[in-house]
């Protein structure tokens with residue numbers, strides 16, 4: 001499952017890109033409003049650093065969505081045009097998909113809606129798991145059912161698990177077979193965390209430093225400096241005005 005970031009905040013995207021773990025970004029009108037920048041300017045800026053950037057139309061009529069969708073797609077080759085799962089949105093999506101524009105059908109909440117998205121040739125369908133959970137339905141069950149129906153029907157539209165609210169959603173989306181999971185920056189950061197990783201890394205470094213210190217003390221009576229102590233060591237040597245200790249390799253020559 002590819003990991004996407006669900007945000008329009010440039011700094012968050014830049015940070016996640018630097019970690020090398022994300023393959024795309026999803027935005028929606030709410031996220032664009034939160035980021036507080038001009039829509040076009042912000043989407044173009046995001047497209048400079050990452051591919052697969054969903055940008056959503058805000059028109060209500062199919063004809064207007066088509067015009068708007070063409071404009072969004074022209075902003076950058078990385079743009080995927082997002083249309084809502086309404087009659088107007090799907091009609092517009094069908095025309096845009098026919099022109100070779102990648103379409104993400106958003107606001108999907110059922111298998112039947114996902115079949116409609118596939119019927120218009122959508123590149124992506126976005127079932128909103130968290131919002132289903134919010135109304136006491138099993139959002140990840142719907143994601144899993146869409147994946148199963150698409151496999152059964154040999155449908156190529158990618159399933160993007162959206163409205164992810166926590167790390168468990170990410171695991172569940174992957175196990176359900178979703179092609180993509182999009183998540184807020186806070187959830188992405190949580191994926192890295194495990195107490196055993198933190199404790200294990202701390203112990204590895206402690207053990208390594210202790211072993212180095214012990215081998216150093218055998219070789220030169222404890223006066224040899226370790227890499228992270230060299231600054232202090234040099235200062236001490238200069239103060240004493242004695243020549244620096246030769247390296248182990250040089251000593252053997």
Ligand code: E4P
Nearest residue numbers: 006026028130131162163164
């Ligand atoms: C992404 O494409 C969706 O717009 C987003 O995941 C919705 O998330 P929310 O339900 O937390 O607003």
